[in-house]
Amino acid sequence: MQVTKRLPDTELEIMKVIWANPSPISTNDIKIILERERPWNTAPLQTLLNRLIERGFLKAGKDGKRKTYEPLVDEESYLAMENKSFLARLNNNSVTKLVASLYNSNSITEDDLEDLRRFISNHTEE
Amino acid sequence: MEALFLNLLALTGPVSALIALLLAITPLMRRSYAAKWRQYMWIFCAVRLLFPVKLFSSSLYTIELPPESAAAAPSSAAAAITPPDFNPLTILAAVWLFGAAVFLTAQLVSYIAFRHNIKRLGAICSNEETVKIFTVSKAAMGIKGKISLRICRTLKSPMVTGFFNPVLLLPREDYGADEAEIIIRHELIHFKKHHLWHKLLLLLTKSVSWFNPFVYAMFRAADKDMELACDDEVIRGSDYAFRRRYCETILNGIHKERGCANALTTCLNVSKKTLMDRFGNILNTGVKKNGVIICLAVSVSLIAGGALVSFAEGRVSGELSEAFDYEPEAVMDAVINAAAAQPPANQPDKEPAAVYPDGHGQSEPDADIDYGAADEYDEAGDIPGRVYDDPEPYENTPAYEGAEAYVTEPEVSGEIRSGGTQPYSSSESGGEPEYADISIDESRSFEGEEITGGNSRTITVETGETVDSGDSFTAYIHADDNGYELVRTEE
Numbered sequence: 001m002q003v004t005k006r007l008p009d010t011e012l013e014i015m016k017v018i019w020a021n022p023s024p025i026s027t028n029d030i031k032i033i034l035e036r037e038r039p040w041n042t043a044p045l046q047t048l049l050n051r052l053i054e055r056g057f058l059k060a061g062k063d064g065k066r067k068t069y070e071p072l073v074d075e076e077s078y079l080a081m082e083n084k085s086f087l088a089r090l091n092n093n094s095v096t097k098l099v100a101s102l103y104n105s106n107s108i109t110e111d112d113l114e115d116l117r118r119f120i121s122n123h124t125e126e
Numbered sequence: 127m128e129a130l131f132l133n134l135l136a137l138t139g140p141v142s143a144l145i146a147l148l149l150a151i152t153p154l155m156r157r158s159y160a161a162k163w164r165q166y167m168w169i170f171c172a173v174r175l176l177f178p179v180k181l182f183s184s185s186l187y188t189i190e191l192p193p194e195s196a197a198a199a200p201s202s203a204a205a206a207i208t209p210p211d212f213n214p215l216t217i218l219a220a221v222w223l224f225g226a227a228v229f230l231t232a233q234l235v236s237y238i239a240f241r242h243n244i245k246r247l248g249a250i251c252s253n254e255e256t257v258k259i260f261t262v263s264k265a266a267m268g269i270k271g272k273i274s275l276r277i278c279r280t281l282k283s284p285m286v287t288g289f290f291n292p293v294l295l296l297p298r299e300d301y302g303a304d305e306a307e308i309i310i311r312h313e314l315i316h317f318k319k320h321h322l323w324h325k326l327l328l329l330l331t332k333s334v335s336w337f338n339p340f341v342y343a344m345f346r347a348a349d350k351d352m353e354l355a356c357d358d359e360v361i362r363g364s365d366y367a368f369r370r371r372y373c374e375t376i377l378n379g380i381h382k383e384r385g386c387a388n389a390l391t392t393c394l395n396v397s398k399k400t401l402m403d404r405f406g407n408i409l410n411t412g413v414k415k416n417g418v419i420i421c422l423a424v425s426v427s428l429i430a431g432g433a434l435v436s437f438a439e440g441r442v443s444g445e446l447s448e449a450f451d452y453e454p455e456a457v458m459d460a461v462i463n464a465a466a467a468q469p470p471a472n473q474p475d476k477e478p479a480a481v482y483p484d485g486h487g488q489s490e491p492d493a494d495i496d497y498g499a500a501d502e503y504d505e506a507g508d509i510p511g512r513v514y515d516d517p518e519p520y521e522n523t524p525a526y527e528g529a530e531a532y533v534t535e536p537e538v539s540g541e542i543r544s545g546g547t548q549p550y551s552s553s554e555s556g557g558e559p560e561y562a563d564i565s566i567d568e569s570r571s572f573e574g575e576e577i578t579g580g581n582s583r584t585i586t587v588e589t590g591e592t593v594d595s596g597d598s599f600t601a602y603i604h605a606d607d608n609g610y611e612l613v614r615t616e617e
Contacts, residue, residue: 009246016249075279079247083280096240097233097345098325100316100352101285102309104397105380112398113381119402120373123409 006082007057011048015057019075024061024068131219134175134334141171142340149347165355168348169324172331175341222337230333241288244295248276253299259306260294267314283379286313289322298382308360308375315356324352350400357408366409373405 007015017033018025027046034040049069052058061068148167251257260275273292281297294313301309316322328345335341361369380401 012246020249020252079279082247096237097329098237098322099240099285099287100313100321100325100356101283102312103283103353103376103380103401105282107397108380108401113377116377116398116401116405119405120370120377120409123405 005055006085007052007055007078011052011055011057014045014048014052015071015078016075018058018069018071023070024063026063026066026068028066030069127223128215128219131222132215134222137175138335138338141175142338145171145340145344149343152347164351165324165348168344168351169327171344172328172348175335175338176327176331225336226333229336230330233329233333243280244276244278244287244293247280248278248293248295251275251277251296251299253301255303256296256299256301256306256310259303260310263307263310263314267311267318269314269318271317273314273317284309284313286317286322289326292317292322297379304371305375305378308372309379311360312356315359316352319352319355321352321356324348350403353400353404354407357404361408369408373408376401376404 013034014030017030021029021033027042027049030049031040031042031045034045049058053060053069057071057073059070059072061070144167148164148171152164251260257275264273271292273286273288273294275294275296277297277299278295279297281295284294284296286292286294294310294317296309325348328348332341332345357372361372
């Protein structure tokens with residue numbers, strides 16, 4: 001399914017829980033996991049879940065009496081979409097300098113990687 | 127503002143020279159000396175450039191500004207006292223300040239946006255082995271500050287970030303145990319050595335000296351040195367196999383996370399060179415000397431050479447120090463000159479009119495005499511309740527004894543309100559108070575007079591003239607430099 005728009009923060013929070021856990025997952029289970037971080041009320045949660053269904057991110061189901069949900073969009077596609085967006089490129093770590101990273105891979109090409117591998121092997125004798 | 131800018135400019139030369147020197151000798155140093163000492167030098171340069179203020183007033187080192195700057199400097203010092211005029215220096219300084227503000231704001235905004243993005247897309251690590259390695263490493267390295275672990279799949283490299291809520295970010299959860307340990311230890315060392323705070327300092331310096339290319343070079347060099355220092359820590363005391371694995375971990379990370387780099391990237395590939403230098407540093411198993419001694423030697427020689435950039439006495443410091451320490455007399459002179467530039471306009475002289483034998487001057491209307499507002503006075507010209515029989519300090523002061531001199535000069539004119547103190551212009555008044563006997567005839571109309579009713583009446587009085595008042599009171603005008611006062615006497 002073609003994913004086009006960023007989710008608002010709270011809806012994304014819910015989706016992350018759904019992605020991280022085996023599906024289908026019931027409303028109550030979602031709530032329990034979410035409450036590890038902060039308190040949640042069932043009614044707003046239900047509203048947000050319905051909104052996610054409208055956006056096409058979730059499919060509703062039933063397990064006996066309880067409502068369950070399955071994701072329709074997988075996490076990888078969504079993150080890839082977010083990453084490609086203009087905002088994400090702005091927010092990307094390459095713009096801010098206030099991080100201490102392990103390496104900076106911005107302009108490394110395949111050939112560079114080859115050169116570097118060769119460099120390591122050549123230093124075997126030292 | 128102009129003074130700060132000038133100071134910064136003066137500092138820029140020598141400190142940039144120092145940076146260039148450090149950059150030049152770095153390749154020579156790298157093989158034998160640890161990167162740590164260089165870090166301190168970068169910080170020193172950064173701090174010095176961040177606070178462009180005068181340190182010492184003399185040094186072996188003289189800064190000679192070109193004549194136009196020296197000419198601009200006095201005007202900028204004067205501008206501190208008088209309203210600023212649009213000389214080129216002010217404009218330049220404003221441009222500098224604006225540029226610094228824009229730079230800083232952009233950095234701040236991008237950092238905040240980045241943190242927000244991390245919060246959105248980050249997740250708690252669910253790989254228990256990784257979490258365990260994280261906790262164990264933290265304890266083993268003696269890290270006391272709080273730092274949490276998050277996975278954020280949009281990132282290209284593991285990193286630490288955050289000043290008040292530090293977090294170690296990993297781009298993936300599926301590292302092998304060895305890989306995870308290397309990565310986590312490297313990042314935790316960044317955190318332990320407070321590299322983030324160093325970066326913040328360097329960033330602030332870059333904002334202030336945004337026009338100085340040497341500072342950008344210093345930033346990149348400091349970055350690289352921080353990475354080298356972390357590498358050194360992680361591999362310390364370990365065997366060659368471990369070091370090799372360390373390099374390969376880095377390479378694998380790049381390989382898997384590689385972004386949109388393509389073969390058309392131009393040749394000046396800083397990243398590749400940086401990595402090659404790092405690998406060389408890691409794989410070089412020679413014991414590195416600590417570098418403390420050479421650091422001290424270099425520092426001492428630089429300080430002696432004036433690289434602390436004190437301001438020499440002379441043209442530069444003279445004008446600039448004026449801007450910083452305001453000489454009180456200079457300010458007073460300027461203020462007095464400004465005040466004197468205005469027309470006196472009935473203002474009395476500042477000099478005290480008379481000095482009484484007991485020493486007090488009469489430079490101001492005596493504060494403890496309450497002349498009263500115009501409407502406090504009743505028709506008779508008194509303030510109800512006031513006792514005029516003892517009008518201190520006038521009657522009781524020796525100087526007034528026998529000073530009932532009659533004014534002999536021509537007309538004294540002015541507006542008399544019953545009982546008020548009025549401005550009094552007298553062409554030839556000397557220092558002594560003068561008395562004119564005057565009675566007011568409130569029913570009388572004077573030629574040329576304007577009777578405005580109520581308590582106020584404008585009359586022209588000749589000194590010595592007696593004016594009769596209907597209800598028989600006599601008042602006299604007490605005149606001195608501060609104006610005149612209508613004081614009632616007993617009939």
